[in-house]
Amino acid sequence: MSDSETGFGKGCHLHLIDGSAYIFRAYHALPPLSRKSDGLPVGAVAGFCNMLWRYLGENGSSADAPTHAAVIFDYSSKTFRNEIYDLYKANRPAPPEDLRPQFPLTRDASRAFNLATIEIEDFEADDIIATLARQAREAGGRVTIISSDKDLMQLVGGGVEMLEPMKNKVIGVEDVREKFGVGPERVVDVQALAGDSVDNVPGAPGIGIKTAALLINEYGDLETLLDRAGEIKQPKRRAALLDNAELIRISKRLVQLDDQTPLEVTLEDLEVRAPDAQALLGFLNDMEFRTLTRRVADHFGTTPPALPATPAAPARNAVPGEDPAPLEQPDFAAAEYVCIRDLDTLKDWITRIEDRGYVAVDTETTSLDEMRAELVGISLCIDAGTAAYIPMTHRAGGGDLFGATELVEGQLPLNQVLSLLKPVLEDAAILKIGQNMKYDAKIFANLGISVAPIDDTMLMSYALHGGLHGHGMDALSDRYLNHQPVAIKSLLGSGKSAITFDRVGIDDATRYAAEDADITLRLWELFKPRLHTAQVTRVYETLERPLVRVLAQMERHGIKVDRDVLSRMSNAFAQKMAGLEAEIHELAGESFNVGSPKQLGEILFDKMSLAGGKKGKTGAYATGADILEDLAAEGHDLPARVLDWRQLSKLKSTYTDALQDHIHPDTGRVHTSYVITGAVTGRLASTDPNLQNIPIRSEEGRRIRTAFVAEKGKKLVALDYSQIELRILAHIADIDSLKAAFRAGQDIHAMTASEMFGVPLEEMTPEIRRQAKAINFGVIYGISGFGLARNLRIPRADAQGFIDRYFERFPGIRAYMDATVEFAKTHGHVETLFGRRIHTPEINTKGPGAGFAKRAAINAPIQGTAADIIRRAMIRLPQVIEDLPAKMLLQVHDELVFEVAEDAVETVTERVRAVMEAAAEPVLRLDVPLVVDAGVGDTWAEAH
DNA sequence: TGCGTCACG
């Protein structure tokens, strides 16, 4: 949630540090060094950290200090240049054995120093530097590239200079001219001709930098030179150019830096941040760098953390959150919370917030439904134990029958408070910290305040502890702060007699509300550095935090629902149900509650003595759809009628009736709420109402979707990923035949059937295809013979036979499953392709739970990667359709629904499709294409 | 409040 008001521009100074060059230099400059406790090689990391510390020391105080900075790394040694020329950098020796494990640690180091850290698959650090330098230059800022790599010299000029880090020497246009004999803009031409033996750039044989510069200066540029090479007098040079023109052109493409690299970050994101003492010291301490740790601790005026007595567990294996809370925080009991009742006190707090640069914020309202909630008060916290509550619209507690609406005395007026706080809440230089910020942001948005930038402790916990426990504030406070907050129930009561927050006394409200802000701030202080050590900063920053704004907007917009359609359907369902109920009672010979599984079971299995009665653990007969279907198939009418009745009952109570209650009186639309932390895999959950389970599979239920409509003059557009999880499986498990089938756009289930049963595609029957489809799904879920047998209703031995044959045909799948379970057992978590961690605390349990945990571990990376991909698309989309009359309304796991003005439907569809299909890039290049299907209509039923 | 049931991907 960066803000354009802090945009990078004139007067800004960007430092770009060539991280990879730093590492190699550090490695070669220092004797081998390994960590005492476990022998991990850390010499290069140590040198790297020393350099960064020195760098910060030199630049922090200088008059020419950078306003923005980033450390750039090579993602891997393979880049797009290898596709241009496969021998590029081919004679580079592989990095030494003891250096390789240090690469990820240097990333951690640069993050621990709170420096923006960038690397992109397929691109060299130099390309990223070129791109950022171009952006900064275009924005009117200055750039210093900290590197001595001559390949970067082409970027010098127009406000861009280089700094040789060892000699601390500035390299400007004149220095470039001295080295290459041409200005920076012709450096690539010279390099293309001269080649480079280190990087294996071929160039023209027999031509070095001197000659190359001579030729370029004479002919102007490389293309002209190659066109007119025949005019060259020296026969050797002439031949070298004429014979190798193509190779020279390739060479130019190799040395020419790509300044259009796709970036996840903007210049604003690179704003210089002071290192967080706790995070930095934590990292240095983990690395066991005694001297540097002490030096840094001295600088911050804190004592260095004690080195662990026992060998330190590597940070990456540590279970986050198991560490005890820091001891130095003030006691909650001692905390004195302030109630802000006058302007001077409020202004004083605002000044303190501005000095701090961050503040924990919490809103108290009359409802959990943000669309109907009224703001009652705001709490703030700037330091553990230092919190305040601003009551604004508390009302007399008793109230009369007509709802006494007298405001309690001694409160600042809402409008006055908001006009003072709005600049703070919208100030790009002040971080607003919340627990479940989507809620508060929506409350403020209702009042015309757009809160940014934000941090969210709930989302931090989700990134850190997904799969371990819930992320509600009470649970987090109890677990990580060892403190049980005031229960809201103790203030509001529960059930019918519950009151709203505006009826709570101001003293009680202050204790409760200020404490919430206090807890939030303490959690933030605890979690923020742990994001780095647990290596989930990227997940939090790119997949969680940006979603808050996007979802808040979707929820506030809502989708139009036609009440009349629902109401008519409800009536029709009621009539049919009444008829069925009479029939059922008739068949049973007595009247009973059809909706009671208990009573139904007794009728079926006791009174009518039908076979197949099985009691569950509660002693009641099971009467699920599968059991009733079996009975119906045997020719029994009663269970068949009950099935029909149940379907209607479900549709009526959950959809046609309940949905009407969710239509907002003012907007005429339904506003769901998405829970970002709702599913452990990274999927969203939709609540109040759940719009992710609107019927579609049955014809009857599908009609409910006709009630979801577009505004007049607009259309609903639905786009969904085709087979995304199977595609991800094909990629992750690296199954060539599956990947090839997806690339060829084949029917994947038919192809699986053909492979398994040896039936040629032309002779495929729907039945065989259906079975293969069930197997494909089963695989994603961690297949078992029992489960497949039940799903296909075939003997278990047959199902097991299918599975055996499947694994025989696709051995990679079995390998993936085994490897994933193994990974979970050693690490305690599994990961998606984007680094999201899903903890698997049950994976080592024995007994019945073991199968569950294994299947969940197998499924999580697949389902989670798909969830990450659509999150990435959703985060990008608002900017992409910003200029069009279109709004994103809903997400249903692999589907997005938009409301679009009729004449923009085509443009929007194609733009959204492009974003969705490319959503994995550039972080991840899948071996299979992602395909998005689109539909348009006046209703959701038509659009799908 | 827990369970059974069933709607979705």
Next chain:
DNA sequence: GACGTACGTGACGCAC
């Protein structure tokens, strides 16, 4: 070799 099982959700009504 037995355990009991397809993965991930939320909402409803019943029974306690």
